[in-house]
């Protein structure tokens with residue numbers, strides 16, 4: 694558990710899922726049915742975190758594990774994948790997303806043995822791209838028409854030493 698000024702970052706729990714789904718609906722165009730959140734929780738709960746203030750969930754991050762070719766060399770590796778992250782607008786720019794990502798990065802490495810972490814982000818989402826830049830992710834390549842509306846994604850990756 695991490696404490697920021699007035700916020701706590703803690704592991705997600707099943708009763709949080711309805712609030713997480715609400716934040717996802719309010720903040721991102723990629724929305725998922727409840728079973729998707731539950732499945733990720735059931736399989737990768739150690740890398741699933743929420744930010745909370747005064748008993749209210751105001752941000753979340755969820756991740757999964759997968760196999761794939763390294764983005765830093767020709768090897769097959771186990772990697773973490775950041776599936777979704779969001780912070781409610783009223784609570785942004787206070788370091789909450791950074792702490793959420795740092796907690797998941799640590800869990801993906803230590804609990805799931807990830808060698809790298811990847812994520813996709815809209816090329817127009819400069820706030821998120823800067824967040825990942827700052828945390829040491831590399832911009833790997835553009836994925837053409839990755840999103841349903843035809844927008845391109847920036848593939849980003851982080852390699853653990």
Ligand SMILES: CC(C)(COP(=O)(O)OP(=O)(O)OC[C@H]1O[C@@H](n2cnc3c(N)ncnc32)[C@H](O)[C@@H]1OP(=O)(O)O)[C@@H](O)C(=O)NCCC(=O)NCCS
Nearest residue numbers: 720778779780785786787788789790791814820821823824
């Ligand atoms: C992207 C998002 C998660 C960032 O959350 P946050 O809690 O505000 O992020 P942080 O406070 O930890 O910001 C860390 C750094 O990211 C960058 N950043 C964050 N928001 C930014 C913005 N609006 N404009 C420019 N840079 C920004 C800055 O470098 C910032 O550091 P600084 O405040 O010291 O300058 C949040 O804006 C959000 O929920 N957006 C909608 C959902 C989304 O886009 N998710 C990502 C999909 S891949």
